Amino acid sequence: MGENLRGGAQLQNDTLRKSLRTLKVKLVLLGSSGVGKSSLALRFSKDEFRRTSPTVGCAYLTRVVHLRNVTLRLEIWDTAGQEKYHSVTPLYYRGAQAALLVYDISKRETFIRAQVWLKELEKQYIPGSTVIWLVGNKGDLATHRQVSVEEGQSLANDRGLFFTEASALSGDQINELLLAIAHRVYECIGVQQEGLSEWKETPLVDLRNRDKSSRLASCC
Amino acid sequence: MERDNHQEGEAEGVRICDPPSESNPPADTLATSLSLLGNHMFPDPVERNDGTAVNKDESADSLPSDVTAEEESLDTEPHLNQVTKLDTEEEEETENSDCQDNVSTQLSDTGTEDAAIDNDQGDSGEFVVTMLAKAKLEEQGIGVKGRSSPLLEAGTPESPAFMSHRDEDVTADSWRQHRKHVFVLSEAGKPIYSRYGSEEALSSTMGVMMALVSFVQSGDNIIRSVYSEKHTVVFLQKGPLVLVCVSSSRQSERQLRGELLYVYYQIISMLTQASISRIFEHKKNYDLRRLLAGSEKILDGLLNLVDSDPSFLLEAVHCLPLASSLRDSLSQILQKAITPNLVFSILIARNQLLTIVQEKTVIEDTRLEPADVHLLLNLIGASSAFQAGEIWTPICLPLFNPDCYFYAYISYLDPPECTVCLLLLSTDKEAFYAVADCKRKIEEAMVAQNSLSLIAKVQSYSVSQVGVSDLRHFMYKPFDVPDNYRQLTQFTSPEMEAPYGSEEEKMRLLDLYRYMHSRIHSTSRPLKLIYHVAERETLLAWVTSKFELYTCFSPLVTKACAITAITKLLRWIKKEEDRLFIRYPPKYSTTPNPSKSSRGGKSDQQDSTDNGFLSLL
Numbered sequence: 075m076g077e078n079l080r081g082g083a084q085l086q087n088d089t090l091r092k093s094l095r096t097l098k099v100k101l102v103l104l105g106s107s108g109v110g111k112s113s114l115a116l117r118f119s120k121d122e123f124r125r126t127s128p129t130v131g132c133a134y135l136t137r138v139v140h141l142r143n144v145t146l147r148l149e150i151w152d153t154a155g156q157e158k159y160h161s162v163t164p165l166y167y168r169g170a171q172a173a174l175l176v177y178d179i180s181k182r183e184t185f186i187r188a189q190v191w192l193k194e195l196e197k198q199y200i201p202g203s204t205v206i207w208l209v210g211n212k213g214d215l216a217t218h219r220q221v222s223v224e225e226g227q228s229l230a231n232d233r234g235l236f237f238t239e240a241s242a243l244s245g246d247q248i249n250e251l252l253l254a255i256a257h258r259v260y261e262c263i264g265v266q267q268e269g270l271s272e273w274k275e276t277p278l279v280d281l282r283n284r285d286k287s288s289r290l291a292s293c294c
Numbered sequence: 295m296e297r298d299n300h301q302e303g304e305a306e307g308v309r310i311c312d313p314p315s316e317s318n319p320p321a322d323t324l325a326t327s328l329s330l331l332g333n334h335m336f337p338d339p340v341e342r343n344d345g346t347a348v349n350k351d352e353s354a355d356s357l358p359s360d361v362t363a364e365e366e367s368l369d370t371e372p373h374l375n376q377v378t379k380l381d382t383e384e385e386e387e388t389e390n391s392d393c394q395d396n397v398s399t400q401l402s403d404t405g406t407e408d409a410a411i412d413n414d415q416g417d418s419g420e421f422v423v424t425m426l427a428k429a430k431l432e433e434q435g436i437g438v439k440g441r442s443s444p445l446l447e448a449g450t451p452e453s454p455a456f457m458s459h460r461d462e463d464v465t466a467d468s469w470r471q472h473r474k475h476v477f478v479l480s481e482a483g484k485p486i487y488s489r490y491g492s493e494e495a496l497s498s499t500m501g502v503m504m505a506l507v508s509f510v511q512s513g514d515n516i517i518r519s520v521y522s523e524k525h526t527v528v529f530l531q532k533g534p535l536v537l538v539c540v541s542s543s544r545q546s547e548r549q550l551r552g553e554l555l556y557v558y559y560q561i562i563s564m565l566t567q568a569s570i571s572r573i574f575e576h577k578k579n580y581d582l583r584r585l586l587a588g589s590e591k592i593l594d595g596l597l598n599l600v601d602s603d604p605s606f607l608l609e610a611v612h613c614l615p616l617a618s619s620l621r622d623s624l625s626q627i628l629q630k631a632i633t634p635n636l637v638f639s640i641l642i643a644r645n646q647l648l649t650i651v652q653e654k655t656v657i658e659d660t661r662l663e664p665a666d667v668h669l670l671l672n673l674i675g676a677s678s679a680f681q682a683g684e685i686w687t688p689i690c691l692p693l694f695n696p697d698c699y700f701y702a703y704i705s706y707l708d709p710p711e712c713t714v715c716l717l718l719l720s721t722d723k724e725a726f727y728a729v730a731d732c733k734r735k736i737e738e739a740m741v742a743q744n745s746l747s748l749i750a751k752v753q754s755y756s757v758s759q760v761g762v763s764d765l766r767h768f769m770y771k772p773f774d775v776p777d778n779y780r781q782l783t784q785f786t787s788p789e790m791e792a793p794y795g796s797e798e799e800k801m802r803l804l805d806l807y808r809y810m811h812s813r814i815h816s817t818s819r820p821l822k823l824i825y826h827v828a829e830r831e832t833l834l835a836w837v838t839s840k841f842e843l844y845t846c847f848s849p850l851v852t853k854a855c856a857i858t859a860i861t862k863l864l865r866w867i868k869k870e871e872d873r874l875f876i877r878y879p880p881k882y883s884t885t886p887n888p889s890k891s892s893r894g895g896k897s898d899q900q901d902s903t904d905n906g907f908l909s910l911l
């Protein structure tokens with residue numbers, strides 16, 4: 075991860091908990107286009123819902139989550155269209171501590187797609203290094219539901235994933251999901267040696283002296 | 295105008311089809327045969343025929359843009375003479391707004407004849423093309439009326455359409471009545487993009503176009519354009535892509551082709567030329583929509599901008615007028631926030647340039663082309679995706695280098711309003727965090743200097759500030775002069791105010807400008823100066839070696855008044871130059887030799903073949 079990284083605006087208000095450690099968590103969103111990845115990312119980061127254009131490139135958003143004895147700074151990566159290129163997804167989710175596998179409960183094919191994604195993910199990841207969360211989005215569209223809660227839950231159970239149905243539109247389950255992810259990431263990975271790296275608000279010094287060896291978690 | 299890349303592109307097209315016939319494009323041949331469809335055309339040779347009236351008067355050049363008041367008053371005389379001369383030599387156009395119709399009607403008959411004489415090759419071939427087109431259309435049952443193609447027979451457009459119409463019923467009259475259709479298809483005839491209606495619904499129409507194109511290609515010829523009474527159809531082939539425009543806008547073929555080229559470039563900016571070629575080499579009938587999915591809005595936005603923003607016509611960038619002290623301070627902020635491999639730092643407000651800082655060696659190598667800036671501005675303006683978070687995306691600047699990517703960091707500085715946007719371009723795909731740091735630095739400096747609230751107060755200017763009563767609007771584009779050599783080509787123009795406040799009236803004025811522009815830049819008979827009396831206004835267009843100027847006056851202005859007004863206008867522009875233009879685009883130095891790596895160095899060429907970036911689009 076980049077070393078000389080500084081916080082998003084929301085971090086500046088975060089003076090109350092100065093004494094606590096802040097750990098960085100890379101969270102990536104995966105899933106077919108149109109399932110609501112960008113909408114979820116916006117909910118996570120700003121608790122807003124907006125109808126926006128399809129994602130261009132990758133979007134980087136942040137959100138700080140306070141747990142009892144640690145503060146997590148979630149660095150959320152949301153991309154466009156990468157579903158077409160499974161071969162390159164490792165670039166994007168390399169180094170991620172949390173992966174959200176999103177499908178749209180009103181579109182069965184996105185649920186099927188999610189399982190293809192999962193296969194890819196499983197090839198890439200060492201078990202225990204990433205928290206994988208299956209998210210059935212657009213929970214507000216229950217009347218058009220094509221994937222039952224049970225199906226989602228049983229896929230998650232079979233593959234050892236966490237599962238939540240949520241709605242970026244209504245905001246339902248969003249905060250619960252975010253907190254749950256934070257807890258799991260901290261429990262499963264944070265406790266391991268070097269599992270999460272500490273985030274420091276680095277002063278802006280000598281940008282020209284970039285540490286070439288530092289592995290950048292850029293999605294690109 | 296002579297150096298512009300669009301012309302180069304065009305020239306290329308000419309070369310491909312028929313090298314010796316620059317003055318006699320193959321289109322003539324084809325158009326002749328297509329007149330079997332009941333269409334007319336008015337090719338260039340006709341204009342040449344009445345060439346006795348061609349005015350080659352160069353005296354206009356004698357008035358430099360930076361003359362002092364005294365010099366100007368001297369120069370006004372010869373200039374006036376010239377206008378008078380133009381009058382007597384048929385340039386007086388006391389016409390109503392449908393003057394173009396008159397012109398085309400007058401010319402079309404002779405034109406057809408002329409072309410038939412000039413082109414003796416492949417008559418039968420073209421006849422077959424025509425038959426083929428008809429046959430296809432009939433077969434597919436698209437309302438064929440008599441002998442014409444449904445596209446050419448579309449009704450008169452009512453008003454320009456500004457919305458995306460992806461779900462439109464392509465069999466409805468309203469679909470045909472759009473002012474300007476644009477289609478993109480692959481050489482194999484696969485639909486890639488349609489401005490209105492889904493490409494799928496239009497695949498048969500595209501099939502017809504493709505049949506035309508491929509048939510004529512096989513005869514070592516290329517369709518360039520087809521004219522009917524109401525429509526102009528322009529074809530442009532670029533690599534494996536075929537672009538088609540069906541327009542009732544009365545623009546010249548050359549203007550329409552330029553617009554198609556912008557569409558092509560915008561596609562290139564997302565995928566690169568190299569990867570498009572590679573994809574189609576591997577798979578001739580590849581469905582490029584797979585890669586462009588989600589980007590239709592960007593092409594829609596481009597076409598709307600092309601119709602409504604004269605930047606594209608003038609091939610120049612419009613910057614927001616700004617006190618030079620503020621612009622300088624913004625530039626300095628950008629200059630100080632650098633990281634290795636950063637090559638351009640661009641600050642945009644309300645989709646206009648505030649300032650642009652460039653890497654020194656990159657810009658020694660080449661200039662930043664206005665078209666590349668237009669594509670960037672359109673990308674940002676057309677998509678709301680940039681309003682959430684910080685964006686990192688590969689982007690190609692086709693005129694800078696069509697085969698490799700830059701990596702763009704895009705972030706608004708004033709959320710949630712999202713009017714001031716920062717765009718940082720790097721050659722390093724891994725530089726996200728370093729570039730994002732530059733943004734924080736810029737943000738901090740701008741807070742310290744209160745820049746955002748100063749920018750918020752900035753407004754475009756009103757023509758009334760010029761203080762010339764009959765002047766309603768103008769567009770002024772200075773050419774390269776020694777002290778801005780290699781700089782971004784810019785133009786300045788006031789807000790369009792009453793009577794051009796409504797969308798319809800704006801478009802009408804722009805159409806008049808487009809008409810003047812096509813006359814000034816006519817390949818067969820370029821003009822230096824046109825005085826055009828239209829029904830509701832009087833226009834004067836003037837091109838010299840120093841500038842290109844389009845002015846719009848109230849209808850009853852006399853020529854003498856117009857000339858005096860222009861003299862005053864030029865003086866005013868000279869006085870306001872520092873505010874109206876980015877005078878000395880600032881530079882920084884971030885890297886030993888970024889120009890090499892970003893312009894076709896081996897390693898970066900490979901970038902374009904890396905699916906990783908494609909995947910992001």
Ligand SMILES: Nc1nc2c(ncn2[C@@H]2O[C@H](COP(=O)(O)OP(=O)(O)O)[C@@H](O)[C@H]2O)c(=O)[nH]1
Nearest residue numbers: 107108109110111112113125211212241242243
């Ligand atoms: N009804 C409903 N629509 C949603 C929800 N989340 C996203 N959308 C809509 O689904 C479409 C695609 O959303 P987007 O976030 O762009 O999906 P992405 O392609 O996965 O990033 C947009 O029209 C959103 O407004 C949701 O929870 N409920």
Ligand SMILES: [Mg+2]
Nearest residue numbers: 111112128129
């Ligand atoms: Mg998205």
